[in-house]
Amino acid sequence: MCLFVCAAMQGPRPVVLSGPSGAGKSTLIKKLFKDYENIFGFSVSHTTRQPRPGEVNGKDYHFVTREEMKKEIDAGEFIEHAEFSGNMYGTSKGAVQAVQAKNQICILDIDIQGVKNIKKTELNPIYISVQPPSIEVLEKRLRDRQTETEESLRKRLTAARVDLELSKEPGLFDMVIVNDDLEKAYSELKELLLTEIQKAQECRKS
Numbered sequence: 001m002c003l004f005v006c007a008a009m010q011g012p013r014p015v016v017l018s019g020p021s022g023a024g025k026s027t028l029i030k031k032l033f034k035d036y037e038n039i040f041g042f043s044v045s046h047t048t049r050q051p052r053p054g055e056v057n058g059k060d061y062h063f064v065t066r067e068e069m070k071k072e073i074d075a076g077e078f079i080e081h082a083e084f085s086g087n088m089y090g091t092s093k094g095a096v097q098a099v100q101a102k103n104q105i106c107i108l109d110i111d112i113q114g115v116k117n118i119k120k121t122e123l124n125p126i127y128i129s130v131q132p133p134s135i136e137v138l139e140k141r142l143r144d145r146q147t148e149t150e151e152s153l154r155k156r157l158t159a160a161r162v163d164l165e166l167s168k169e170p171g172l173f174d175m176v177i178v179n180d181d182l183e184k185a186y187s188e189l190k191e192l193l194l195t196e197i198q199k200a201q202e203c204r205k206s
């Protein structure tokens with residue numbers, strides 16, 4: 001019965017996690033992947049930024065040159081793309097299709113420009129903004145992460161202020177999660193995604 005239901009209905013809705021760099025999106029996503037094996041799939045974006053130690057090409061990002069990325073954008077292979085902190089980032093059609101083909105909940109980690117551009121598409125995701133308790137806490141977390149140069153840190157904090165302002169637009173996000181205590185933020189995220197998780201679990205069982 002469920003096989004029929006899963007085949008007939010639309011798969012689970014994708015989920016967009018947005019919010020300032022350093023707000024905790026990757027941390028929350030990693031927790032979901034650890035707790036719900038095979039239920040979620042990550043939309044692997046393209047970027048022109050350099051990989052950080054430990055990041056894997058094709059898993060965290062597709063690391064490409066600006067020329068390569070522009071060529072693929074011109075060929076119509078991207079759903080959305082944006083410039084962030086001096087680098088290009090974008091979601092390819094293939095990245096989302098690869099996850100949806102497996103009936104998994106597709107997670108997109110994208111900036112606010114991406115949110116606005118995805119809104120113009122048919123994707124129909126749940127939009128979540130992950131926010132830090134304050135800019136001061138955000139700066140401390142970004143410094144402690146030790147991934148940024150002083151210049152890139154400044155750019156990210158400037159972008160963060162803009163992001164927090166633009167995020168106030170009514171209706172832009174379905175939910176804002178303030179990531180103060182990590183476990184509390186994670187519980188709120190799970191609660192919001194419960195229906196989609198159950199849908200995906202039903203499809204797994206069949």
Ligand SMILES: Nc1nc2c(ncn2[C@@H]2O[C@H](COP(=O)(O)OP(=O)(O)O)[C@@H](O)[C@H]2O)c(=O)[nH]1
Pocket residue numbers: 018019020021022026045046049080081082084089090091109110111112113114115
């Ligand atoms: N529009 C858009 N933004 C993206 C995409 N992939 C990542 N981003 C955003 O780019 C910003 C910088 O990402 P990254 O360099 O990985 O830094 P981090 O978020 O601090 O780990 C973050 O706000 C991401 O959400 C994408 O495909 N499209």
Ligand SMILES: Nc1ncnc2c1ncn2[C@@H]1O[C@H](COP(=O)(O)OP(=O)(O)O)[C@@H](O)[C@H]1O
Pocket residue numbers: 019020021022023024025026027028141142144145179180181182183
């Ligand atoms: N609730 C939290 N309390 C303290 N540190 C956190 C919390 N959430 C995330 N962090 C840390 O803050 C840094 C930024 O988180 P990260 O997930 O990389 O953010 P993003 O993906 O949004 O850029 C990481 O070093 C992470 O371990």
